Amino acid sequence: MKILENLEPQNVFRFFEEMSAIPRGSGNTKAVSDWCAAFARQRGLEYHQDADNNIIIIKEATPGYEQAEPVILQGHLDMVCEKEPGCPKDMAQEGLDLEVEGDYISAKGTTLGGDDGIAVAMALAVLDADDLPHPRLEAVFTVDEEIGLLGAGSLDVSPLKGRRMLNMDSEAEGIFTVSCAGGNNTISLLPLIHTAFAGAALTVTVGGLTGGHSGSEIDKGRANANMLMGRVLQDLAAQTPLRLVEVHGGLKSNAIPVESTATVVVADAQAARNAVAAMEKTLRNEYRVTDPSLFLQVENATVADDPMDAATTEKVVCLLTCLPNGIQAMSPDIAGLVQTSLNLGILTTETDTLRAVSSLRSSVDSQKEMLKRRLACLLAQLGGRVEYEGEYTGWQYQEHSPLRELMVQVYTEQYGEAPRVEAIHAGLECGLFAGKMPGLDCVSIGPNLLEIHTPRERMSISSVQRVWKFLVEVLKRAR
Numbered sequence: 001m002k003i004l005e006n007l008e009p010q011n012v013f014r015f016f017e018e019m020s021a022i023p024r025g026s027g028n029t030k031a032v033s034d035w036c037a038a039f040a041r042q043r044g045l046e047y048h049q050d051a052d053n054n055i056i057i058i059k060e061a062t063p064g065y066e067q068a069e070p071v072i073l074q075g076h077l078d079m080v081c082e083k084e085p086g087c088p089k090d091m092a093q094e095g096l097d098l099e100v101e102g103d104y105i106s107a108k109g110t111t112l113g114g115d116d117g118i119a120v121a122m123a124l125a126v127l128d129a130d131d132l133p134h135p136r137l138e139a140v141f142t143v144d145e146e147i148g149l150l151g152a153g154s155l156d157v158s159p160l161k162g163r164r165m166l167n168m169d170s171e172a173e174g175i176f177t178v179s180c181a182g183g184n185n186t187i188s189l190l191p192l193i194h195t196a197f198a199g200a201a202l203t204v205t206v207g208g209l210t211g212g213h214s215g216s217e218i219d220k221g222r223a224n225a226n227m228l229m230g231r232v233l234q235d236l237a238a239q240t241p242l243r244l245v246e247v248h249g250g251l252k253s254n255a256i257p258v259e260s261t262a263t264v265v266v267a268d269a270q271a272a273r274n275a276v277a278a279m280e281k282t283l284r285n286e287y288r289v290t291d292p293s294l295f296l297q298v299e300n301a302t303v304a305d306d307p308m309d310a311a312t313t314e315k316v317v318c319l320l321t322c323l324p325n326g327i328q329a330m331s332p333d334i335a336g337l338v339q340t341s342l343n344l345g346i347l348t349t350e351t352d353t354l355r356a357v358s359s360l361r362s363s364v365d366s367q368k369e370m371l372k373r374r375l376a377c378l379l380a381q382l383g384g385r386v387e388y389e390g391e392y393t394g395w396q397y398q399e400h401s402p403l404r405e406l407m408v409q410v411y412t413e414q415y416g417e418a419p420r421v422e423a424i425h426a427g428l429e430c431g432l433f434a435g436k437m438p439g440l441d442c443v444s445i446g447p448n449l450l451e452i453h454t455p456r457e458r459m460s461i462s463s464v465q466r467v468w469k470f471l472v473e474v475l476k477r478a479r
Contacts, residue, residue, distance in 0.1 A: 003098045004105065007461060009468050011128055016121035020113060021095035025081035028092055029053045029143040032077050036141055039124060048159050053077070054151045056159050057139040059127050068135035068479045070162030073126065075119025075169055076145035076152075076429065080453040083110040087455070104450075104458040114459035115452045116145065119168030122468060126475065134475040138162050145169070145429055149392050152429040157436050164403045164478070166471070167430050170446035173463045174415070177444035178404060179334070179423030181215065181361035182368055182394025182431050185253045186342075186375050190319060190354040190384035195309040197243040200269035201301040204232060204262050204276060206249075206283075208293035211258035214343035214359050215426030218256070218327060219336075222290045223283070225249050225260035226347045226356070230320025232279050232296065233262060237317060239275040240268040243307035244316055246349035253345035253359040260347060265307045273298050315382045316354055320347075323356065324374055329367060331423065333397045338425040340367040354384075361425055363394045365435075392427055393435030395442070403441040403478075410473050414466075445470075 004013040024032040033053035040047035046058040055077075061068060081091040087109035089097070097108040106112055123139040126132060138160050142151030170177050206228045212220065226249040236242050242264050249260025266272040280296035287294050308316065325344050331337035340362035348355045358375065362368040376386045398404075404421065411419045434440045447463035450456075 003100060008465060009125065011125035012121050012464065012468055015124045016117055017098060019117050019120060020098055020107070023092055023094060024077055024079055024113065025091055026078040026144045026147045029077050033141070033143065036077070036120070036124075043128065045127065050154070050156065052151055052154050053143045054155045055141050057127060058159070059137045061136045062133045065133060065135045065479060069164055070136035070138055071134070071475060071478050072138045072140055072160060072162045072165035073123040074140040074142070074165055074167045074429065074433070075116040075123060076142045077120060078143050078146055079113030079115065079117060080111055080146050082453060082455055084455045100461075103461050105461060106456075106458040110455055111453060112457040112459060114449045114457060115171060116169045118447060118449075118459060118464060122168060122471060125468075126471070132472055132475065135478050136161065142429060148390055149427060149429055149432055152432040153392065157433070160437070163437060163439050163441060165430070165433060165440055165442040166474070167428065167442060167444040168446050169428060170444045171449035171452055172446070173448045173467055174411075175420045175422055176404065176407060177424055177428065178401065178421055179363050179397035180395045180428040180431050181363045181425050182365055182392050183359060183361040183427060184368070184372070184391040185389045186358045186360050186372055187387040187389065188319065188323065188356040188358065188375060188379050188384060189387065190315060190356075190379065190382055192349070192352050192354060193309050193312045194306040196306050197265050199241070199243070199265040199267045201245070201263065201265050201303045202269060202272055203299045203301040204236070204264065205259065205297040206232060207259040207297065208295045209256075209258040209291045210293075211256045213426070214254045214256055214341070214345065215361060215424070218341045218343060218425065219338050220290060222256055223287045223294060224325055224344055225257040226320065226344045227323075227325050228283060229260040229262055230317060232276065233264070233317045234321050235279050236264065236266065236272050236275050237313070240266045240271040242266050242272070242313065243310065244313045245303050245305070245307045247316070247347055247354070248349060249347040250345045253357045254343065255345055256343055257345060257347075263301050263303060265303065319354070319356065319378070319382060322378060323358070324371065325358070328371065329362075331363065331397070333399070334423045337423045339363055340371065341425065342371055361427075363396055363423065363425070365394050368394065393431045395428065395431035395434045397423055398441065401441050401443070404443050406477060407443055407445075407474055410477060411470060414470055414473065
């Protein structure tokens with residue numbers, strides 16, 4: 001028995017349930033891409049499937065809409081695969097076990113994949129319908145969005161004629177997302193020189209921080225453990241001769257690091273301990289609201305190798321105190337929106353190189369490029385260099401957007417109130433499409449999805465119903 005077969009709109013939930021039976025974690029998308037291709041072939045629709053498993057399905061305009069500009073419906077095929085402890089499901093090989101409780105659909109013991117399966121289901125339901133008026137439709141389903149927007153980055157957009165795009169990868173009904181940050185990882189590399197130094201070895205830890213996502217929570221004023229470590233080391237060096245052995249902090253470039261640890265050799269261990277104790281009081285006072293559990297800790301250490309020499313230690317401390325970090329600019333267009341920021345998310349010490357990975361974000365590409373140059377300039381002065389990875393384009397707010405205006409009008413009529421029009425300081429595929437398709441007019445929407453990327457993920461049935469009604473009406477008016 002199908003779990004969702006009695007839910008309306010039937011086609012939307014039918015396609016969502018069929019899709020949920022196909023394993024489709026990031027990097028495992030061939031089967032679900034082939035399923036979409038089979039859908040197109042069965043209906044005689046034009047489609048383009050690439051080697052990365054991205055797929056475009058095209059349906060020509062219904063009578064009376066032949067002269068209307070095409071509309072792109074866009075979402076991603078892959079999902080985040082997480083499960084509860086003890087859940088036996090092999091998500092690489094098995095489909096999901098859907099459940100319905102009240103107004104919510106979930107998956108037993110695992111993530112649901114409503115992000116972004118519901119976008120695909122809605123687009124397929126539109127393509128499948130014979131009674132819905134619409135312009136030429138270009139459904140674009142990308143892959144590996146959850147691991148770096150990879151599919152959108154590799155997609156050939158040449159089959160697309162449209163410059164109006166409805167991205168359906170948002171998780172809050174009634175919020176229209178109209179701008180997002182672009183970004184990259186900028187990797188600062190500093191060569192290390194070692195030499196012998198007599199003294200006491202200590203391990204210093206900055207920990208207990210709140211952390212968070214560097215896109216959505218960079219504006220909360222929370223401490224970055226790697227940057228605080230720079231302050232601690234600078235203060236230690238002012239109290240006693242110090243040589244750095246190694247420093248490590250953070251696990252992901254896009255996460256504000258909650259802990260950073262340095263091993264040092266100092267001439268005066270007691271002076272070092274006193275300096276750390278004083279700095280702990282200072283930092284706990286500064287971050288008493290945002291990071292109430294902050295602590296500094298000193299422990300005796302044993303080191304087998306020579307520490308860095310005086311000049312190298314000074315360069316590392318300089319890097320950790322002078323590297324740009326946090327908010328760099330606020331948006332002049334949208335109140336309260338962070339426009340440009342960076343986050344020193346990963347700090348590691350290898351045999352002869354210090355590696356510091358910063359996640360750069362900006363909705364204005366020129367500011368992102370400016371930050372890249374600033375880091376390159378600083379590293380050049382310190383005798384180091386920078387590398388870049390994971391480049392993606394920002395989606396800048398457009399003051400004039402006919403698509404947004406139409407959608408606001410339809411929403412206000414259907415809901416009796418205006419939607420919230422917002423921008424986010426995180427990455428969406430819209431940015432990559434905007435970079436490839438000059439003049440793209442794009443809005444991101446979606447139904448209510450709660451606790452995505454966790455086994456508690458659930459999707460509101462009534463919200464899907466309302467968003468479907470809204471989508472159909474927008475397409476009807478998109479002449």
